[in-house]
Amino acid sequence: MDDYKFLFKVVLIGEAGVGKTCLVRRFCQGVFPIGQAATIGVDFLIKNLEINGDKIKLQIWDTAGQERFRTITQSYYRSANAIIIVYDVSNQPSFDRLPEWLRELKQHINEKVVVILVGNKCDLTEGREIPYHIGESFAQRHNMKFIETSAKESANVEQIFQELSTTLLKQANQIFETNRKDTKTLKNDIQSNKIYNCC
Amino acid sequence: MSDLPKDYDIIIVGTGLTESILAGALARIGKSVLHIDRNQFYGGEFASHTLNNLMEWSDKIKRYPDIENDREQNDKSCFKKCNNDLGKYYTEIEYSFSDLETQDKLLKLSRKFTLDLTPNIFYSRGQLIELLISSDVAKYCEFKMVSQILTLDRDGNVQKVPTSRSEVFKSNKLGMLEKRSMMQFVQAVLKDDNFNELIEPEQLQTISFRQLISNKKFPQIINDYLINAVAMCPNEKDNALKGLNDTKKFLTSVGRFGDSPFLYSMYGAGELPQCFCRMSAVFGAIYYLDMTIDKFHINSENRIESITTKNDKEEFKFNCKNLIIDSSYAPIDYFKSIDNLISHCILITDKTIYKNDDGLDHISLLFLPKMKDTDIYMIETSYASNCSPQGYFVVYLFCRNTRKTSRENFEKCIETFFNIGELDENKPNVLFSCFYSHIDSDYFVHELDKISNRPNNLHFVSGCQPKLDFDHHVEQAKKIFNDICPNDEFMPKPPDPEDIIFGDETENKNEISKETNQNETSE
Numbered sequence: 001m002d003d004y005k006f007l008f009k010v011v012l013i014g015e016a017g018v019g020k021t022c023l024v025r026r027f028c029q030g031v032f033p034i035g036q037a038a039t040i041g042v043d044f045l046i047k048n049l050e051i052n053g054d055k056i057k058l059q060i061w062d063t064a065g066q067e068r069f070r071t072i073t074q075s076y077y078r079s080a081n082a083i084i085i086v087y088d089v090s091n092q093p094s095f096d097r098l099p100e101w102l103r104e105l106k107q108h109i110n111e112k113v114v115v116i117l118v119g120n121k122c123d124l125t126e127g128r129e130i131p132y133h134i135g136e137s138f139a140q141r142h143n144m145k146f147i148e149t150s151a152k153e154s155a156n157v158e159q160i161f162q163e164l165s166t167t168l169l170k171q172a173n174q175i176f177e178t179n180r181k182d183t184k185t186l187k188n189d190i191q192s193n194k195i196y197n198c199c
Numbered sequence: 200m201s202d203l204p205k206d207y208d209i210i211i212v213g214t215g216l217t218e219s220i221l222a223g224a225l226a227r228i229g230k231s232v233l234h235i236d237r238n239q240f241y242g243g244e245f246a247s248h249t250l251n252n253l254m255e256w257s258d259k260i261k262r263y264p265d266i267e268n269d270r271e272q273n274d275k276s277c278f279k280k281c282n283n284d285l286g287k288y289y290t291e292i293e294y295s296f297s298d299l300e301t302q303d304k305l306l307k308l309s310r311k312f313t314l315d316l317t318p319n320i321f322y323s324r325g326q327l328i329e330l331l332i333s334s335d336v337a338k339y340c341e342f343k344m345v346s347q348i349l350t351l352d353r354d355g356n357v358q359k360v361p362t363s364r365s366e367v368f369k370s371n372k373l374g375m376l377e378k379r380s381m382m383q384f385v386q387a388v389l390k391d392d393n394f395n396e397l398i399e400p401e402q403l404q405t406i407s408f409r410q411l412i413s414n415k416k417f418p419q420i421i422n423d424y425l426i427n428a429v430a431m432c433p434n435e436k437d438n439a440l441k442g443l444n445d446t447k448k449f450l451t452s453v454g455r456f457g458d459s460p461f462l463y464s465m466y467g468a469g470e471l472p473q474c475f476c477r478m479s480a481v482f483g484a485i486y487y488l489d490m491t492i493d494k495f496h497i498n499s500e501n502r503i504e505s506i507t508t509k510n511d512k513e514e515f516k517f518n519c520k521n522l523i524i525d526s527s528y529a530p531i532d533y534f535k536s537i538d539n540l541i542s543h544c545i546l547i548t549d550k551t552i553y554k555n556d557d558g559l560d561h562i563s564l565l566f567l568p569k570m571k572d573t574d575i576y577m578i579e580t581s582y583a584s585n586c587s588p589q590g591y592f593v594v595y596l597f598c599r600n601t602r603k604t605s606r607e608n609f610e611k612c613i614e615t616f617f618n619i620g621e622l623d624e625n626k627p628n629v630l631f632s633c634f635y636s637h638i639d640s641d642y643f644v645h646e647l648d649k650i651s652n653r654p655n656n657l658h659f660v661s662g663c664q665p666k667l668d669f670d671h672h673v674e675q676a677k678k679i680f681n682d683i684c685p686n687d688e689f690m691p692k693p694p695d696p697e698d699i700i701f702g703d704e705t706e707n708k709n710e711i712s713k714e715t716n717q718n719e720t721s722e
Contacts, residue, residue: 040481040482040483041481041482041693041694042481042696043338043481043693043696044696045696046696046697064477064480064481065480065483065485065486066477066480066486068202068485069485069486069487069488070488071241071486071487071488073241073473073474073476073477073480074241074466074470074473075339075340075466075470075473075474075477076477078339078340078341078465078466078470079341107310
């Protein structure tokens with residue numbers, strides 16, 4: 001089960017209703033949840049992948065609804081290896097808020113973190129408000145990769161995570177060795193019985 | 200805003216530590232929770248700031264009496280107007296840089312500093328760490344060991360106190376005999392809860408810890424270690440039982456995660472409330488910052504039935520069954536002037552107070568008993584906790600206020616450790632300093648709870664105390680939780696995200712239609 005070389009934390013952001021949860025559910029579980037119910041009690045989903053023979057594990061974090069009133073906690077971004085910014089191609093305001101999301105990101109992450117821009121709901125050809133090339137050039141301007149997806153029709157969803165994982169894997173040794181060397185994760189309570197013994 | 204529901208089981212005002220633990224615990228068992236804060240940031244009194252934000256924060260508080268002066272009288276008891284003047288809560292705020300050049304340099308690095316308004320460190324076996332583990336909130340945070348426990352010896356030199364068995368044996372400050380007697384004492388403390396080998400039961404509460412230790416006729420250096428660095432109980436009023444319990448807590452914490460008994464939160468203590476808020480949000484709580492409670496409405500049964508909140512654009516009304524508020528928002532006519540103050544000092548320096556030979560960045564604790572007439576806690580953090588850029592150190596001092604101004608409490612201490620006046624190149628220079636005091640809100644909440652016509656579904660929460668660890672806040676959260684939900688478990692471990700199995704599509708549909716129905720009715 002825990003047979004993997006690297007674990008990456010991937011974090012989703014973007015306006016409410018752009019389909020962040022649907023993307024993750026589609027990718028990790030192959031389902032497209034119908035309706036708008038917020039997922040209660042779920043922090044992140046896990047997906048195991050194999051890239052060029054290396055087994056990796058993605059921990060994909062959702063916003064827990066805290067994007068609604070812009071109250072995402074800083075710790076949500078801590079130790080993230082990659083960020084996926086999502087907007088809805090059929091919803092201009094969700095695209096217009098991107099600069100604000102980028103500003104927020106700049107405060108919390110360093111330049112090593114991989115950022116990818118995703119225009120979701122590309123199946124809605126009639127309702128489309130953001131043409132492909134507008135999204136693409138925005139991404140280029142801000143040095144991000146760009147993909148259009150449809151969680152509903154499962155188009156390109158795999159590709160986001162394949163793309164991310166390949167880049168992350170390349171960086172992996174560097175990030176892991178410099179950043180996470182001796183921080184204490186409280187889960188690993190291995191030495192719990194070793195107390196201050198006498199001579 | 201129209202999608203914000205109107206009715207809640209519990210509304211929580213303030214995102215300090217106790218409030219955030221409560222938000223997590225209540226949302227976890229399925230209560231509907233609205234959690235708001237007057238600031239744009241999380242944490243209230245527990246927030247961590249960048250250098251720029253810390254300056255902004257102090258400037259804003261200094262301005263408070265001018266901008267918020269609507270002392271509307273509550274003639275009828277149908278509503279109570281809440282306090283939003285932080286100038287009533289904080290006093291004596293000041294900050295300064297050593298010189299203009301330094302100011303420019305530091306401000307360019309502003310974002311790399313994480314400055315805690317309520318700094319603290321945590322016993323590895325303290326209640327906060329136990330709660331983080333048992334509730335799985337630990338997955339949102341990371342910790343570093345407080346790698347140096349320091350003490351000031353009789354000659355005024357800073358010394359590192361050995362904490363683990365191997366450090367005791369390696370120490371070149373202790374002779375063989377001293378090592379043996381220290382280890383014997385340690386063994387006796389750990390042996391049982393009544394400390395039978397060390398003291399007669401009837402003496403536990405009647406003699407002081409200091410007296411107990413001096414009765415043991417240890418060498419002076421061991422006395423100092425035990426009283427000032429391990430138990431940190433130097434005063435006559437600290438009885439033997441308290442001292443021995445604190446010693447035990449220290450000793451049992453050693454070895455859990457490393458040689459030191461203490462942990463420090465990466466990116467500062469301000470992370471902790473946020474971690475509990477994240478957990479609360481995952482379980483459905485709604486968060487709204489930059490919104491404050493204006494007044495609350497009391498019905499004929501002396502219960503709060505609704506509150507009015509506002510931000511700079513709108514006013515809202517929400518209904519609630521219980522209201523939990525941080526005491527700094529207490530109604531204006533409940534506010535009294537409180538003499539008990541807690542003072543803080545934040546310093547940015549260019550050197551560490553104790554240079555270790557290993558060349559690494561450390562996090563250090565130094566307890567200073569009876570500095571003038573108060574006990575001061577000093578925590579020095581560094582790049583090791585991502586709280587400062589490399590080459591800079593952040594020093595926190597806090598104590599019970601006994602002087603006229605915040606600064607006066609710390610003057611002697613600052614002169615002892617830092618370069619003030621005459622130049623000593625071994626001492627660190629102070630590049631930036633900030634001083635402030637605030638009401639001892641524990642005392643304040645005690646006063647508030649005595650108010651006879653206080654609505655019975657109103658719960659006041661207090662802020663920080665001048666002591667180590669946040670046990671106090673965990674206890675307070677548990678108590679309020681039990682008042683509201685006496686039959687529910689406090690923060691059970693949530694299912695592991697890897698173990699969650701989602702129902703099939705049909706089940707999902709049912710759940711969803713239920714949810715949408717609820718949404719419709721609430722609108």
